[in-house]
Amino acid sequence: MHTTDAIITCAALEKHYTRGGETVRVLESIDLSLDRGAFVALMGPSGSGKTTLLNLFAGIDRHTAGSLTVDGHDIAHLSRAALAAWRAACVGYIFQLYHLVPVLTAYENVELPLYLQPLSRRERHRRVSEALDSVGIADRYAHYPRQLSGGQEQRVAIARAIVTQPALLLADEPTGDLDRVAAAGVMDLLAHLHRDRGQTIVMVTHDPATAHHAQRTVFLEKGRLLETPEVRR
């Protein structure tokens, strides 16, 4: 287990829930440490618990047992409100289905998380423009999600995730709904963010080609980390 400047550390992490009177163990005994500045891929078959683990990292779901520290915060002990504030400051999340707000333009979607920060209008504008520019979508700022292609929507979603300059960028199957060309563009963009900005990225994928962009790949199966093979590049 790595402890040197780890951004995520979890020990004996468990996630259970009850369905129909039966306890379902989604994650069991997860011990993991991810370095700050790393680009990590979480791989595994469907139902292995990849997305659940990512959601725990993002603080959008609570673990049942064990400990989880993200960016120095023991998030199990944060209240609902504190957890929301922490997410706003520390986490950027990219969804497989983009999840842009349909009634907002690309610009307004990217601006959305900045309302939670004490920024002037001018500073918000500067950051949104910079984020849209960095994902190559600056000429589409006034377009609504329905007027964008899947690849463009995902780029806007990435801009929305990075506009707050989060310590941790989490991506759940970011290319899962895209064609090959658009997927390659999105992965190049994530690799660029990691390489040039030192952005920490944890990405869930089931596609080895997509995972190949990551420095490190962690495998999950039936809610457990596989001892091997963990790939490091």
Add this chain to the structure above:
Amino acid sequence: MISRAALMGLVTLAWHGLVRRPTRSGLVVAGVTVAVFLFCTVDAMRTGVERATSRASQETALIVYRQNRFCPFTSALPQYYENAIRKIPGVVSVTPVKIVVSNCRASLDVVTFRGVPSEAFAKDHATHASSDAMANWLKRGDSALIGRELADRRRLKAGDRFTAAGVDAYVAGIMESDAPQDQSSAFVHLPFLQEQSKRGSTGGIVTQFDVRISDPTKLDEVALAIDAQFATDQTPTTTRAETAHVARAATDVIALIGFARLLGFAALAAVFALVANAIVLSMRSRQREVSVLQTLGFGGAHLATLVMVEAMLLGSVGGILGAGASYATVALARTAFTMEGVAIAVPPSIAIATLGLVIAITLSLAAGVVPALIAARQSIVAGFRS
């Protein structure tokens, strides 16, 4: 605590959410508009009745009517009663009035002729008509001074002739007076109306006496004294304060407005149900959107505020439109109920419009409370699974 920037963002988001879903928002706003319009208009009617029938502490006006008669057609009093009434202590002035109406029942289009003593009327109403109009009225025996509301309703102007209730009169001018009875009446010379009404032997017969007294605290005392004066006469009288006289004449209308007011309250209940339904359906279809906002860092307070702002905007826009439309309608229509020769004006009121708006916003906010709490407590993961 929500920061100012976050609040502005939530208002912007709520506004965009409503404006860019025009069909849904438009239908809700239309419903709120109609409900608030109905409430404000009914309340304007109620206010008109209340003003006309509530006795003011300084009221000094009495109406002397034929006992057990409830309509100008049947109230016939000898004009010579005037002198006897004038001698009763406390009485300042007595005006014999002959009233002829085109329709004795409650209606929005009644022409009321009021036959009045010429010189006394000209003196009392000198400021309500131009000097030319008043001179013209005094000069011609068949002339009438027309209240503004009646003139507008019948499109009459000075120099016209018009016939109603069997009376044919020449329009000498238009009267500008705030009193509802003046606005919807045609004032003619008393002998002319007595002659024109042609209901048997009408000479020296009037419908009522308008009496002014000096001390408002003695209103009932003077009324009793008047009735006592004629109690054993062939035509005994019933004397009431003017407001009580209007209230008696308007009994049916008061009952109707009381019922209409229930409809107004039902309309407000509809506002609550409409906004609550719209917000609940909206939030149900936007559970993923709520989860996205939560993932971005919006907390329970933010989401509750977002829902409440949406509800408030729906209520505000609908309230402004409904209250504004009601105010404009009442102001432009200059409506007055007339029954048994008594007119009750429906006054436009900023206070009623404001009340309608405040109630619409309050009910909308109340309607948003439960959906706001649901949104604030929604599980992020469950929202994405929905």
